[in-house]
Amino acid sequence: MKREDGTGAAVDAPPSPAAESLPGSGAPGHGAADPVKALMHRHHDLCARAVDPLEIAAGLEAHGLTDRAAGRYRHRDVFSLAEEMYARVPRDDDAEGALSGAGTGVRHEPAAPPGWALFALLPGAACAATVAAAPRMGEGAARSAVVLGGALAVALALRCALRRGPLRVTPRRAPATRAWVCWLLAYGLLGDALLRDAVSGGPDGLGDLGEPDVAPVLALTSAVAPAALCARLLAAGAGRRLAASRGLDEFAASVRPLVLGVVTLFLGAFAGLLAAVRALPGASGAWLAGAGALGALLFLARLLAVHGFRRAPALLLAVAGACEATALALVFAGRLPGCDVLAAPVTAAVDSWGPGVVPAAACGAAALVLLVHAARTLTLASAHARSGTAP
Known part of the structure; x- marks a missing residue:
């Protein structure tokens, strides 16, 4: 039977307590002379590649072993069980010292790549420069060239920022997920204007859409820097708590306020950015709620993906994008003969709260769903003690 571990990979589900007591199962039944040895044999690969006991504890937790189940192996919690397993695995002392850093048995938090903070600032700087330069070019080819060049610069800066430092995801996201993220960003730039014109009977052409409101995009690109900082704070804080904890329940209780605090810190910083760009000349402010919700969604999705939880973020990004696309499609479908009822819910919502109600x-x-998911999954030790990954 398969289950998903903390990194999103399929692993063998742990046997039930009843199954563990069956003869020949290799589990700690009443007659087992060395139950830990049987467990080490079952998880040989995990023990062989572990850099420290914390990694074994995280792996056991990912396989479904709890502190209560550790009692069947004559230990009070998973952490003490992992320490015995780590101590009993044959390894070369020199290689162990090189991997652990100081020979203490505690894996140090991997250092972030140099310059990650500078890379995190580049998307906002590139977008701000483009927004400032485009109006000075007037109309015509010069302005189009500046806008296209600025968009390319922002895309390259985002690529660098997301592939270096705390926001790096390995392996990379699936093309479908990237496509939905691009759609959500495009809707944030043009969707409100298109929906507003569609409800009022237009648009007759692209020229009827008017100038796109670049303020939300400027806020989103500038938010990469606080997002990277918050991800780094979570990785460092969780690493310290993981080293100090003596049980999975203790670690979960200590790291849960950290997760919620990091999310709150990002939302506060992003709210400040939204307020700053709201003061720019020509910013309407109708996009404020939608941009705030989009920023929270993208941050939580990236944070979960960084720690190995990719399925839920990919699904919810697709659901949000599909909802926005469906709202537009229903308005245009309502123009068909006898199909007025299709557009009625969206039209009523836009008339009451404005076009920003759809992305909001x-x-x-x-x-909100991802926040609940993060509060549950990012408190797992296996989310913060994965070998070979930089936080």
Whole structure:
């Protein structure tokens, strides 16, 4: 039977307590002389590649072993069981010292790549430069060239920022997930204007959309820096708590306020950025709720993906994007003969709360679900003690 571990990989589910007591199962039944040896044999690969006991504890937790189940192996918690397993695995002392850093048996937090903070600032700087330069070019080819060049610079800066430092995801996201993220960003730039014109009977052409509101995109690109900082704070704080904890329940209780605090810190910083760009000339402010919900959704999705939880973020990004696309499709479908009822819900919502209600509802609901998911999964030791990954 398969289950998903903390990194999103399929692993063998742990046997039930009843199955562990069956003869020949290799589990700690009443007659087992050395139950830990049987467990080490079952998880040989995990023990062989472990850099420190914390990694074994995280792996056991990912396989479903709890502190209560550790009692069947004559230990009070998973951490003490992992320490015995680590001590009994034959290894070369020199190689152990090189891997652990100081020979203490505690794996140090991997250092972030040099310059990650500078890379995190580049997307916001590139977007701000483009927004400042485009109006000075007037109309015509010069302005189009500046806008296209600025968009390319922002894309390259985002690529560098997301592939270096605390926001790096390994392996990379699936093309479908990247496509939904691009759609959500494009909707944040043009979707509200298109929906507003569609409800009022337009648009007759692209020229009827008017100038896109670049303020939310400027806030989102500038938010990469606080997002990277918050991800780094979570990785460092969780690493310290993991080293100090003596049980999985103790670690979960200590890291849960950290997770919620990091999310709150990012939301506060992002709210400040939204307020700053709201003061720019020409910023309407109708996009404020939708942009805030989109920023929260993207941050939570990236944070979960960084720690190995990719399925839920990918699903909810797709759901949010599909909701926005469906709202637009329903308005245009309502123009068909006899199909007025299709557009009625969206039209009523836009008339009452404005076009920003669609991204606010779609992205806000998805972000709320991801927040609940993060509060549960990012408190697992296996989310913070994966070998070979930089936080």
